Amino acid sequence: QVQLVESGGGLVQAGASLRLSCAASGRTFSSYGMGWFRQAPGKEREFVAALSWSGGSTRYADSVKGRFAISRDNAKNTVYLQMNSLKPEDTAVYYCAARSYGSSGSEVRSYAYWGQGTQVTVSS
Secondary structure, three states: OOEEEEEOOEEEEOOOOEEEEEEEEOOOHHHOEEEEEEEOOOOOOEEEEEEOOOOOOEEEOOOOOOOEEEEEEOOOOEEEEEEOOOOHHHOEEEEEEEEOOOOOOOOHHHOOEEOOOEEEEEEO
């Protein structure tokens, strides 16, 4: 079992940067595929970025490619989402998720473990 706790959200202006962190508990963290998702008010939860167990494979939603970067430090049981050039449309609650499949994946349903979310608000 994996427990996830996100941090790093906040209120920023358009063009700014934020780095989200996701601290995981559990000795098997290094074998899990990890992902970041987001959910804006009135919208479904959507895929943002994913990372394989080794960090060697990544995936990004088209809307964040070139602006966001996902990474992990297995020694610290932590996954990061570096967000640059933020836009108002990036405003959402951001969730960290883990799945027992070690590969990166974009399907919400493939992730069994979720954090509580952290709010990111980008003003214009």
